[in-house]
Amino acid sequence: MAKHPTPLLDQLETGPWPSFVSDIKQEAEHRSKNPKGIDFQAPQDCPADLLGVLELSFKEKETHWKHGGIVGVFGYGGGVIGRYCDKPEEFPGVAHFHTVRINQPAGKYYHTDYLRGVCDIWELRGSGLTNMHGSTGDLVLLGTVTPQLEEIFYDMTHKLNTDLGGSGGNLRTPADCLGQSRCEFACYDTQDLCHTLTNDYQDELHRPAFPYKFKFKFDGCPNSCVAALARSDFSVVGTWKDDIQIDQAKVKAYVGGEFKPNAGAHAGRDWGKFDIVKEVIERCPTKCMSFDGALKIDNANCTRCMHCINVMPRALRVGKEKGASILLGAKAPILDGAQLSSLLVPFVPVEKPYTEIKEVIENIWDWWMEEGKNRERVGETMKRLSFQKLLEVTNIKPVAQHVKEPRSNPYIFFREDEVLGGWTRDINEFRKRHAR
Amino acid sequence: MEAEKKIIMDFLEGKKGKTKFYFNDLCKALPDMKQRDVKKILTALVNDGKLEFWSSGSTTLYGMVGAGKQHSTEEGE
Missing domain, CATH: 3.30.70.20 (Alpha-Beta Plaits)
Incomplete structure (x- = not known):
């Protein structure tokens, strides 16, 4: 017998698609029977209460979730998103229902043993409900209580050698396509670049200092299986320089x-x-x-x-001289509409230790941290202060590929010091040669 | 570093009403310092247990430990 009657949610299960309602009901039943005799560290009935609060929201047409808060693991400013229910007496199982983001391995390659390990930790210390994978790529663990956060972090890092992902004004968990592991089109080793930058930028991933979120995505070729240039602030897309x-x-x-x-x-x-x-x-x-x-x-x-x-x-x-293009500034439409990335570096060889790519990244960060407004994505800063300014701070010379079409943005202007004689002129001398 | 830590803490203690601040707001307390260096000071203050993060999930703010809304008061509001 279900803890809460859910007629509106039940109706959702009648559609043709696999239903998240059925999945939550299955977990609720599994936890209530507890066949393995687990000493649950999060409320045993949290999936049942989750269904209850969702049914209530459907009925009242308003949410009962508050988001945000001082929850996390010590020293980290991201990876945990606080969620609280504003009906804790009615639904005590979801009074705290925090989300934990786990950094997925590059290319999302993991062994079934690893997946079992994640599920075992989450069955013991969380709701048992997961979201594989979140839009950014993380393994998303849905619903736990504050005292379990440090325990989960310890188990993830010590038993599974896995760290938390990004959230808030951080570098978000970098994501990539399968790359050269399975695809003949891949123009560079996406997994190595993704893994290297994830490790090199741990401070940016865990300790927030950016105006807003910043996403890296790595596509091995222009087929763009991770849609880098639509979904990431800094998109690296494999390409080639010579002939097909x-x-x-x-x-x-x-x-x-x-x-x-x-x-x-x-x-x-x-x-x-x-x-x-x-x-x-x-x-x-x-x-x-x-x-x-x-x-x-x-x-x-x-x-x-x-x-x-x-x-x-x-x-x-694809050609033999392979590398990547770097594009900047994609975002979803929270402000000002959706935006695709703009081409910044037409071609860069992608070779260890990736110094050229890191130089571009760090120049962009220094500029955006200085000039970006609070909650402004780098693509919005670029639009506000001009693409030309971005070229200046990244020390990249304007080339034809930067111009979408002449006299429409992003248009590249000459500066005075680039023009022989500058802008000043003697108007009297000019008038001697040109009648008014 | 200790002098800069004190400037940050004095800045926060001098603010009335607000208890949570964007990283950019705290950088105004040390206007001549590079942002990456300010971050090192804030990280040290977090590790000292003097500052804490507040996150909405999409945005992260810094606040003094114990100031403003705390975890213990979230539940049941």
């Missing part, structure tokens, strides 16, 4: 039907014979390709959309 590699014999094999396009990914329906002109050449956004029995690419006009490579992966490969 073409194997003409294999192009012919695609045309002849020997290989399935898109590696057979669209095989669920009969799309007819592969037509290279319609499906590749005419789909190219810059029209830089042609086919007259042999495939030709005008590489100078290629924008790395990846479409041709995705369609014919056995015939086309």
Whole structure:
């Protein structure tokens, strides 16, 4: 028998999708039976009370959660988000229901033993409810009480060799795609860069000193499996400098039907014979390709959309001179609408110890910490103070790739000291040569 | 470092009404110092048990230990 009647939540379970309500009910029942005889350190009935408070909110159409507070582990300003219920007498199981963010391993690779370890810790010390994974990539553990926070931190660090993730005005937990571990398109080792920067910037991850959140994301290629340039303040996207590699014999094999396009990914329906002109050449956004029995690419006009490579992966490969582009300033639409990252460094070799990339990062941080307003993302600071200012503080020279289109932002202006003779002129001398 | 710590604590003690501050607000107490160096002083004060973090989840503020809303008063309000 459920602790609280939940007719509105029950209705949600009737939809076609897997239901979080069913999941919470399952955990509530599991905790009430407690087959392993666990000495629960968080209230045994917290999943049941969570359902109860949610049902009440659905009924009253207002929240009963307060967020924020002085909860965390000693010395850390992030990783724990305080959550309190404003109906503690009615729902004592969720009077405290703090969230703990755990830094996921690079590429989200972990062994099932590790996952069992996380679940065992959370069953004992929390609600047993998790969110795998949060939008930023963390393993999110939902709902525990204040006295358990240090215990959880100790167990995570000592038993699982895992640290807390980021929250608040911190560097948030960096995230990356699988990279070279499983993907032939990856232009650099995303996991190594993600792991290295996570370790090198521990202070920024745990001790807040930024105006607002700051996110790193690392995509191995422009297919952007972690959508770095839409979701992170500092986006590193793999690219190449030279020409797309073409194997003409294999192009012919695609045309002849020997290989399935898109590696057979669209095989669920009969799309007819592969037509290279319609499906590749005419789909190219810059029209830089042609086919007259042999495939030709005008590489100078290629924008790395990846479409041709995705369609014919056995015939086309990314170039040999690989590296990454760095883009800055993406954010979600809390203020002023959503924003994609702007291209800052068109090409950088991605080589250990990543000194060039770290130099760009640290110059941006110094500037943003100085100039950024409270709760202002770096993309907003960039818009407010100009892209040109950003180029100055990062010591990057303006290049054509920085200009989206002439005379619309971000437009790059010459400074007076860059122009022979400066801006001053003798107006009388000028008038001798030019009548009014 | 001790002199700077004192400036920060005096700054906070002199504030009436507000108990939680953005990092940028505290940097105003040491205007000639680089922000990264101010952070080192604040971290030392946190480690000394004199300052504590307050976090909403999206934003983090600093406050003196014991000042303003405390964990023990959150529950039941």
